[in-house]
Amino acid sequence: MSGTALAHLVRDKSVIVCVGPGGVGKTTVSASLALAGALSGRGSLVCTIDPARRLANSLGMAALGNAEARIPDSALAEVGLRPPAPLHAMMLDMKQAWDALIRRYAPPDSQEKILSNRFYQSLSTALAGSQEYVALEKLWELTERRQYPLVVLDTPPTAHALDFLDAPNRILEFLDNEAARLLLTPALAAGRVGLQLFSLGSSLLAKTIAKLTGAETLQELASFLISISSLNQGFRERARGVRELLQSPGTAFVLVTAPSPERLGETLRFHALLREQGVPVGAVVVNRVHALPTSEDRQRASALPSPLREQLLTTLAEQEVLARLDAEGITQLRAGLGITPLVEVPRFERDVHDLRALHATGQHLLGQ
Numbered sequence: 602m603s604g605t606a607l608a609h610l611v612r613d614k615s616v617i618v619c620v621g622p623g624g625v626g627k628t629t630v631s632a633s634l635a636l637a638g639a640l641s642g643r644g645s646l647v648c649t650i651d652p653a654r655r656l657a658n659s660l661g662m663a664a665l666g667n668a669e670a671r672i673p674d675s676a677l678a679e680v681g682l683r684p685p686a687p688l689h690a691m692m693l694d695m696k697q698a699w700d701a702l703i704r705r706y707a708p709p710d711s712q713e714k715i716l717s718n719r720f721y722q723s724l725s726t727a728l729a730g731s732q733e734y735v736a737l738e739k740l741w742e743l744t745e746r747r748q749y750p751l752v753v754l755d756t757p758p759t760a761h762a763l764d765f766l767d768a769p770n771r772i773l774e775f776l777d778n779e780a781a782r783l784l785l786t787p788a789l790a791a792g793r794v795g796l797q798l799f800s801l802g803s804s805l806l807a808k809t810i811a812k813l814t815g816a817e818t819l820q821e822l823a824s825f826l827i828s829i830s831s832l833n834q835g836f837r838e839r840a841r842g843v844r845e846l847l848q849s850p851g852t853a854f855v856l857v858t859a860p861s862p863e864r865l866g867e868t869l870r871f872h873a874l875l876r877e878q879g880v881p882v883g884a885v886v887v888n889r890v891h892a893l894p895t896s897e898d899r900q901r902a903s904a905l906p907s908p909l910r911e912q913l914l915t916t917l918a919e920q921e922v923l924a925r926l927d928a929e930g931i932t933q934l935r936a937g938l939g940i941t942p943l944v945e946v947p948r949f950e951r952d953v954h955d956l957r958a959l960h961a962t963g964q965h966l967l968g969q
């Protein structure tokens with residue numbers, strides 16, 4: 602059973618990063634792995650991004666922003682769980698995380714200037730990859746603190762496989778846009794900004810500016826670029842640190858995906874890219890796999906009165922088709938993954954929104 606692969610990761614790694622497209626179950630898998638970590642005796646933290654509200658509630662993260670909350674023993678005991686080590690959860694709030702970064706790294710006298718800059722305020726939404734970037738910065742901070750033996754990082758849905766790994770570079774390219782600063786600063790002084798902007802061509806900076814509403818004046822952009830210039834060195838060093846951390850033997854990536862045929866090609870490409878980048882893929886999780894109907898399912902259906910019987914038998918026949926399609930896809934995926942273990946999690950009848958369901962998911966993940 603390849604589930605043991607995840608049991609090893611949970612026992613041995615200090616960072617697990619769950620990546621994959623949107624809606625496949627990254628947040629669910631992340632939280633389940635952190636719970637499994639605590640149950641195996643390692644203090645764990647799951648850092649979630651956009652968790653479903655009910656999951657956030659059941660983990661005690663309602664409206665806590667970036668705060669790290671310990672799941673109370675009483676809540677765990679209620680579902681029969683007594684982890685020997687604490688389980689913590691947090692959800693990453695973009696705005697708060699960016700502000701915290703500025704407060705942490707900007708010189709005290711320029712902090713307020715940056716924070717109140719309207720350009721800065723739209724940065725987090727306008728700048729491509731900034732969510733990925735903040736998640737990585739948070740990961741860096743958490744691992745530096747060494748408070749949690751295991752940190753499980755959920756990630757934003759990645760439209761493009763490399764968005765995540767590339768995020769620090771792109772933010773650096775943006776912050777470090779010497780060309781922009783050189784152009785804007787003197788132009789600003791001379792009151793002639795508009796014209797100069799053309800010379801930025803199609804750089805990330807220019808594209809980002811194009812996305813902004815009219816509210817942000819170029820004046821503010823220039824003043825923003827000037828006030829963050831002192832931050833660049835630190836950003837650069839951490840970006841290098843994060844990159845090393847992601848490639849270190851203590852880190853594993855878990856690629857989460859769905860069994861549908863269109864996802865499979867995408868998963869194989871993503872897997873290949875990660876490996877090319879020297880990033881260790883610990884396992885691929887295929888989530889929400891349709892199970893074949895059992896003979897008991899059929900017997901139970903046959904025992905029902907008409908028309909319920911026919912309805913249920915039709916549903917079971919459909920389920921069988923879906924299960925066969927999933928199995929076919931998984932066989933192809935397995936062949937393409939080479940030595941990377943593939944772990945299946947069945948589609949449950951209900952959403953995974955509480956500790957009991959997280960634990961059940963964890964048992965499938967770890968093959969228990």
Ligand SMILES: Nc1ncnc2c1ncn2[C@@H]1O[C@H](COP(=O)(O)OP(=O)(O)O)[C@@H](O)[C@H]1O
Binds near residue numbers: 890947
């Ligand atoms: N194996 C599963 N069976 C049934 N529902 C699931 C399963 N895995 C996840 N879900 C549900 O699917 C929805 C999306 O999962 P989520 O983890 O939030 O995805 P992502 O983080 O990739 O966007 C959630 O409502 C979750 O409870």
Ligand SMILES: [Mg+2]
Binds near residue numbers: 627628650651652755
């Ligand atoms: Mg999510």
